Amino acid sequence: MRNLLLVFSLILFSPLVVTSFSPSLNDDVLGLIVFKADVKDPGGKLSSWNEDDNTPCKWYGVKCNPRSNRVSDLVLDGCGLSGKLGRGLLRLQFLRKLSLARNNLTGILSFNLAQLPNIRVLDLSDNGFSGLIPSDFFSQCGPLRSVSLAHNKFSGMIPESLSSCSMLASLNFSGNQFSGVLASGLWSFPGLRSLDLSDNMLEGKIPKLIEGLNNLRALNLRKNQFTGEIPQEIGYCLLLRFIDLSENSLSGWLPSTMQNLALCSSLVLRKNGFVGEVPNWIGEMRSLETLDLSANRFSGEFPDLIGKLQLLKILNVSNNALTGSLPEPMGISLNLLVFDISHNYLTGNFPSWIFNHGFEQVLLSDNKLSGSIDIAIDDSSLGNSRKKLLILDVSQNKLSGVIPSSVGDFSNLNFLNMASNSFRGSIPADILQLKTLGVLDLSENQLNGSIPSEIGGAISLKELRLERNFLGGNIPSTIKDCSSLMVLSLAHNAITGSIPASLAKLSYLQIVDFSFNKLTGTLPKQLANLVRLQSFNISENQLQGELPAGGFFNTIAPSSISGNPSLCGAAVHKSCPTVLPKPLVLNPNSTDDAPGISPQSFHHGKKILSISALIAISAAAAIVIGVVAITVLNFRVRSSTSNSAVALTFSGGNEFSHSPTGDGDSGKLVMFSGDPNFSTGTQALLNKDCELGRGGFGTVYRTLLRDGRSVAIKKLTASSLVKSQDDFEREIKKLGRLRHDNLVALDGYYWTPSLQLLIYEFVSGGNLYKHLHETCAGNSLSWNERFNIILGAAKGLAYLHLKNTIHYNLKSSNILIDSSGEPKVADYGLARLLPMLDRYILSSKIQSALGYMAPEFACKTVKITEKCDVYGFGVLVLEIVTGKRPVEYMDDDVVVLCDMVRGALEEGRVEECVDSRLERAFPMDETIPVMKLGLICTSQVPSNRPDMAEVVNILELIRCPSESQDESNF
Known part of the structure; x- marks a missing residue:
């Protein structure tokens, strides 16, 4: 096999050898076998390719011309191939179609199409090719009809040689990193039907030469850096059906010639800088099915045009400056599915006809709509509407009244946002039983009552936001049935009771906010097993006891648990009380002889305790005295530490005394790599805002050196146990000499008798625990x-x-x-x-x-x-x-x-x-x-x-x- 491949290599790279071989030796077999040798085929798609075959026509992905018996098509889309494009393909001189889309091929293109003289279709999309396209790559591409290099990593300018491909009908260079101004020759392909240059970094103006593309059906220039106005000449491309110029920097008014595009079914212009009123002539583009004018600077009243567009399915005019009221329902296309007018300045009452129309998505948020929501539950036209509606967003308006329970009749509703209005009353239980509901946001209203226990019926719920209302009652334990829940926010209400232990069953929870309520009791220990938890805010409640140990709670921010005076643990800088045995209580009126206590133990109505009882009481007293003594000692140490830390500010290190002896008022700072050069500023060195985490030996903070380099500072908490200054410095200097690529370097230390700081290099990627469990x-x-x-x-x-x-x-x-x-x-x-x-x-x-x-x-x-x-x-x-x-x-x-x-x-x-x-x-x-x-x-x-x-x-x-x-x- 190796000898045979060597022969193939000689054939490929030595033209003299090629001409001396017998014509019976099939060049296609040789070329494809060498191509196979250059790629990896984990799926075994090329296993049928055998170098001993006389012809490759029955191989996987290969098609031959029945007359010449030579390879005409090589189609290996989505085969999982990786590696480089070898020169073996250049042996396929009769190849008309080469399609290697959706693989993992890499490298650059170092050949040109002149070496494949019959190629008509070239598709290398969805791979990992990179680098510049050679300037002569398209120099001889007369037969080429279709080329796609989409979704690779090509960069640089699109080569001018592309203008040689006069027969092109389809060109797709989307999803790369092409830059610069397009060559004028690109706009002179009379047969071009589809042009897709989206998702690149192309710039300049769209030239008037676009009129030369008079056969163009689809134009996609989305997500580039084009500027200027849309040229009037675009209206001469009468066959255009799809136009996407979104996410550029285009400006000005829309050219009126666009009304000539009677065949256009999709017009997408979002995220540009177009101005003026939405032109009424858009109503003459009767074939429109998608109209997206969002995120521009259109102004004036809501256009009275949608009644003319009877084929319209998607209307999006959000994020503009439209005013006035919504149109009447008369004449609106029955095909309309998406109705997005959010983020404008529209006024008037909420249009109740919205629910009778059969929309799939209704987005009215961030306007000035008022009134109540009225759903006519006995309307026969609601039947299909209830099944169609998927998204309803009426947030950030001036709506009032109660939330109608009939919203729960929309059985396929996935997203419901009614936040930032003035809704009152209770939460309808019917809404919480929607099994498809993924997001429910009723925050910032005036809702009261309790959270219905029916919440457990929303089994698909991922996000529940009820903050800033007047809700009371307990958190229902049925919330454990919302097994997909990721965000739970009940902040700023009047919720009482304890946090249910069943909350720990919600393994996908990431963000929890119970702040500013009236919660009581202890935190369930099982909450430490919520590995995805990123935020857990319980501040300003009445919770007590010890925080859960482990996981997220080891590094919880102090601000997230503040305002609970009875909470204890390291995060609140408060030791939890030692659990003591219950005191021995003897009843002098008891007639039963307690084991180990004789009746003679009682004398004159006074209790005379047994020796074991006295020992137990003495031990308990000793423990109490010890706890008190340690608490006082810790308080003094902390006070001393706090006083010492006050002076440590970022002022160029001037506050650090370099005295060789540490006392209560000054300390010794030593940097193993030279001067400290702490960044100037007013923030305290041990500011809680700079805290990175806490461990068994101390708390770690982050600060900056003057050169901009970050360092981590550990404040040791074992102050009362640390050795003398000499012993401390001797040990620290030993650690400071340890240098290894896989050790966090110790760069220095600070010493006073009551405060010891260790200065380490700062490591930016976080710790392994978070990468594994959070x-x-x-x-x-x-x-x-x-x-x-x-x-x-x-x-x-x-x-x-x-x-x-x-x-x-x-x-x-x-x-x-x-x-x-x-x-x-x-x-x-x-x-x-x-x-x-x-x-x-x-x-x-x-x-x-x-x-x-x-x-x-x-x-x-x-x-x-x-x-x-x-x-x-x-x-x-x-x-x-x-x-x-x-x-x-x-x-x-x-x-x-x-x-x-x-x-x-x-x-x-x-x-x-x-x-x-x-x-x-x-x-x-x-x-x-x-x-x-x-x-x-x-x-x-x-x-x-x-x-x-x-x-x-x-x-x-x-x-x-x-x-x-x-x-x-x-």
């Missing part, structure tokens, strides 16, 4: 990205261990991702700042790493070594591959990730553990070995775990060999 499926990490993160983190840890540094606090939130996707290990070595490596103190500081901690932390006799990091790394590996947290809390169960994967491996179903968001787009010969490596790293016996250097070597062996380099272009 993104939707479409934005989740690919397998390649996950493997690179695993390998990079392993290299960073291996380097730390080489430098005799143990991380102690490894978890996904301490793996940061930089702008290029590379992982960087953060928070390493901070445990060395504690006065002694007491595992119980350490465990309390990094309790957020639950699930990552090696079992030896629970045993005093086992030494803490680098193998603890290896254990945490193993858990991290399983978390990355499965997309699941180390510990998942269910309603009545706790799932430990290591145990789950180990059980699945033993039962032969480990493939089921791979993150479903990868959608099988991963190599099993990598994922399964990586999971097995993770399980080995989490062995209960430390000596059975590999060291990190071995882990790096194993991962590099698991990595599949890189794909061979692509063949060079042509």
Whole structure:
């Protein structure tokens, strides 16, 4: 096979050899086999192509001329081919049609059509071709009838040689990056029927030469940078049926000659700068089915023309400056489906005839319409209307009255927006039972009553907005049945009761706003399992107790929970009270002998407690005293810290004392890379607005150096446990000397006895936890990205261990991702700042790493070594591959990730553990070995775990060999 391909190559690149071969050797077979060798065919579409065949006429995608038996058509659309276009195709000298659309082909075009002298149809659309089109590509294209290079990455100017294609009937260059002014020759194709140059960066004016395109049926110049007016000459292209000039910078009045375009069925001019009144002569374009004049500067009264356009299906005049009232229903086309007049200045009463017309979409928002909405429920004409209406938007008007329950009769309604009006009364339960409803917005009205329990009937609901009304009552537990819900906003009402635990079942929730209500009770712990949560605002309520631990709630903004004085947790800077055992209460009037207490214990009506009871009470008292003492100490430390922090402002570093001794009034700032050069300004260094997150060892803020570079500043919270200044600086300088591509660099520190700051490089891509657990499926990490993160983190840890540094606090939130996707290990070595490596103190500081901690932390006799990091790394590996947290809390169960994967491996179903968001787009010969490596790293016996250097070597062996380099272009 290789020898045969070598012969093919010689034939292709040596004309002397070609002329010496026997004519019986089929050039088409040779050319197609070499073409096949240059591409990848994952779907096996070209498996029937066999070099031993005498003719390719029966091959997949190949068609031959029955007279000459030579290849005339090669059509391989949507075959999943990738790679480059090889020169083999140039052997097909009788080829008339070449169509390779909807593949993954790449590279540049380095040949010209003169080498395919009979080509009539060329379709390379929907691929990844790039670069400039050679200036002579179209130099000899006389037979060419149709060419499509749409939806690639071509750039530069459209070559002037295109004007040589005098027989062109169809030209499609849409969806590329072409720029510059169009050559005049492009407007002189007398046979051109379709011209599509949309979605590029072309500029200049539309020339008057357009009149030369007198056979043109479709003109699409959408989304370019054309300027000036539409030339009058466009009215001479009498056969035009489709015109789209939208999203340009065109201006002026519409040319009156356009009324001559009697065959035009679609006129789309949105997002330009056209002015004046909407001309009445548009009513003479009787074939119009789509009229889109939106987002321009048209003014004057609503045009009285739609009654003449009896074929009209879509009317969009939104985002203009139209005034007056809506037209009467008489004469409106019965074919009209989309009626969009939103964002104008229209007045008058709401047109009730809207509901009798059979529209699919009615958009009247942002006008000045008034009155109530009246739906005649006994009108026989409503039958079809109820089934047709999909979208109703009457928001931002001056409508009043009650919302009619008959809106619920529109059984296919998908979008209902009645926000920003003056509707009153209760929410009709019938609306909430619409099974197709996806968006319901009734916000900013005067609605009262409670949210109907029928809300559970809206099973397709994705967005529910009821904020800024006068709603009361509880949040109905039936909301759990809205399983698709993504946005839930009930803010600024008078809703009472607790937040239902069933809310945690809404796994797609992203935005929740319950602020400014009267909610009470505690927050359900299960809310921490809402992995897609991006915002959860419960400010200004009466909630109490501890915030949920984990997930989004580890980094929740303080402003989202403010105004709840009884809430506690790190995010509100308030410790939760210790849960004490209930006090022992003895009833002196009881006649029953309590176990362990004799009747003689009572004397003269006074209680004489047993020894065990006294011990219990003494222990409880000691705990209370300890809690009070620690609280006072923390208060003093925080006060001192706050006083020290007040001086730290962005003023060029002048507020930092460089005194070698730290005292209460001044501190020592050291930058390992030179002067601090903090950016000037008034914002405090530890301003909450700059807060990035909180961890076991402190809070992290972001600030700028004078050169514009961002840095991250960690304020340590272990102030009372930190060593002396000398010991602190000795340890920090050791960490400052650690430099590796997969470590977050420590750039400096600030010291006072009551405040210690660590200055790190800023990593912009966020942490791994958010990438794994707080993104939707479409934005989740690919397998390649996950493997690179695993390998990079392993290299960073291996380097730390080489430098005799143990991380102690490894978890996904301490793996940061930089702008290029590379992982960087953060928070390493901070445990060395504690006065002694007491595992119980350490465990309390990094309790957020639950699930990552090696079992030896629970045993005093086992030494803490680098193998603890290896254990945490193993858990991290399983978390990355499965997309699941180390510990998942269910309603009545706790799932430990290591145990789950180990059980699945033993039962032969480990493939089921791979993150479903990868959608099988991963190599099993990598994922399964990586999971097995993770399980080995989490062995209960430390000596059975590999060291990190071995882990790096194993991962590099698991990595599949890189794909061979692509063949060079042509």
